[in-house]
Amino acid sequence: MAICKARRVTSIFWYPGHELILTDIVRAENCYLYDSAGKRYVDLESGVWCTCIGHGNPRIGNVIARRFSTIGHTGFCYASEIVEEAAQEILSLLDFEGGRCVFLCSGSEAVEFGVRIAGSLIDRPMMLTMTDSYFGAYGSARERQEDEWHCFDWSVCADCPESKECHESCEHLASIPFEEIGGFLFEPGSSSGLVRFPPEKLVRGIAEKMWTNDGLLLVNEVTTGVGRTGKWFGYEHYGISPDIAAIGKGIGNGYPVSVAAFSRRVLERLGDGPVNYAQSHQNDPLGAAVALEVIRVIREDGLIERGREIAAMLADGLENLRRRTGRIKELRGRGLMIAIELEDDDGNSFAAAAHRALVRRGFVLGLRPGTSVFRLDPSLTVDFGDIEKFLQAFEGVLDGSGTDAAAD
Numbered sequence: 001m002a003i004c005k006a007r008r009v010t011s012i013f014w015y016p017g018h019e020l021i022l023t024d025i026v027r028a029e030n031c032y033l034y035d036s037a038g039k040r041y042v043d044l045e046s047g048v049w050c051t052c053i054g055h056g057n058p059r060i061g062n063v064i065a066r067r068f069s070t071i072g073h074t075g076f077c078y079a080s081e082i083v084e085e086a087a088q089e090i091l092s093l094l095d096f097e098g099g100r101c102v103f104l105c106s107g108s109e110a111v112e113f114g115v116r117i118a119g120s121l122i123d124r125p126m127m128l129t130m131t132d133s134y135f136g137a138y139g140s141a142r143e144r145q146e147d148e149w150h151c152f153d154w155s156v157c158a159d160c161p162e163s164k165e166c167h168e169s170c171e172h173l174a175s176i177p178f179e180e181i182g183g184f185l186f187e188p189g190s191s192s193g194l195v196r197f198p199p200e201k202l203v204r205g206i207a208e209k210m211w212t213n214d215g216l217l218l219v220n221e222v223t224t225g226v227g228r229t230g231k232w233f234g235y236e237h238y239g240i241s242p243d244i245a246a247i248g249k250g251i252g253n254g255y256p257v258s259v260a261a262f263s264r265r266v267l268e269r270l271g272d273g274p275v276n277y278a279q280s281h282q283n284d285p286l287g288a289a290v291a292l293e294v295i296r297v298i299r300e301d302g303l304i305e306r307g308r309e310i311a312a313m314l315a316d317g318l319e320n321l322r323r324r325t326g327r328i329k330e331l332r333g334r335g336l337m338i339a340i341e342l343e344d345d346d347g348n349s350f351a352a353a354a355h356r357a358l359v360r361r362g363f364v365l366g367l368r369p370g371t372s373v374f375r376l377d378p379s380l381t382v383d384f385g386d387i388e389k390f391l392q393a394f395e396g397v398l399d400g401s402g403t404d405a406a407a408d
């Protein structure tokens with residue numbers, strides 16, 4: 001049965017894998033999506049985890065309108081002050097005083113920019129990363145050529161009784177060829193994967209190795225940044241200090257701006273030489289102004305703290321559902337980056353039906369293709385009451401009274 005008026009999507013390449021369930025969304029406001037018949041849905045995914053302060057945030061709308069009608073785009077030989085102002089704000093959030101950043105257009109681009117700079121500074125052949133990390137749609141970090149990337153599988157560490165200690169003598173850790181590694185590209189929580197968070201001790205150990213070997217620590221904050229995990233950045237949960245940070249998604253709240261930022265330590269190594277990278281919207285005042293306003297809204301409205309409160313409520317509610325329904329195998333999460341893994345079922349058919357039933361009831365959440373893993377990444381501005389309603393609807397779906405069949 002169609003959920004809302006179904007339109008065929010025939011003229012565009014659409015992202016494969018995910019089921020395109022809602023084809024008729026005409027308006028969005030904060031965490032709500034509306035179809036042409038006026039039906040309201042709560043967007044618990046923030047689009048693609050981007051609208052961290054809600055769809056159509058009026059302050060962001062005003063900045064875009066004002067900036068675009070004054071100066072939204074610059075050429076290579078003239079600049080606008082707002083870009084410097086936004087850069088300083090971001091560097092200060094990262095504790096990168098004396099560093100430098102560049103405004104780009106997507107998370108993929110920010111990661112790739114960071115990797116490119118790191119590659120130009122290190123004289124070792126390889127970069128290290130985790131097997132389950134995702135870094136974007138293109139570039140070296142996506143391709144991960146074997147001679148350039150060492151991919152560490154930390155899944156064994158997840159079950160290791162020593163993972164809180166993570167001894168240097170561990171054979172698995174010793175399998176990393178540190179003498180050939182010049183940088184560690186770390187995603188502090190695999191959001192595109194199954195939402196898992198590598199052990200703190202392991203990450204700290206690798207980061208220290210980078211530091212003592214004169215290597216670089218790059219963090220991919222495209223998803224985990226801008227308040228998603230209950231702190232400004234996901235790396236803060238690990239007590240590490242990165243050299244390079246890639247920020248995307250939430251920093252534009254749906255507007256396509258991203259940032260690659262570099263610490264003073266990187267700049268000292270870079271020297272005064274040019275960084276040869278150019279694309280038409282690099283350091284556009286429009287994107288920089290949006291990023292700056294997003295930061296101001298989060299700070300002035302206390303949204304990181306608010307996100308933590310919502311996250312605590314959601315975690316409690318989901319834990320109750322896990323105990324009551326027996327349908328949930330595992331809950332994983334940090335702040336408002338949450339995965340709900342259902343008990344195994346035949347070909348994940350229950351999960352698919354439950355997903356459709358929830359959308360019918362007006363709740364949009366992610367279902368990772370081919371799995372029984374739901375993902376929730378709501379905005380920091382999501383309403384407490386909507387979370388309560390979602391938990392009720394989810395309970396109905398899990399106990400069987402709310403599947404499509406029961407609902408019809």
Ligand SMILES: Cc1ncc(COP(=O)(O)O)c(C=O)c1O
Pocket residue numbers: 106107108109111134135136137187191192220222223248249
């Ligand atoms: C962890 C992570 N890094 C990088 C990217 C790439 O960002 P973008 O899609 O904005 O290019 C994504 C996108 O989902 C992501 O989840």
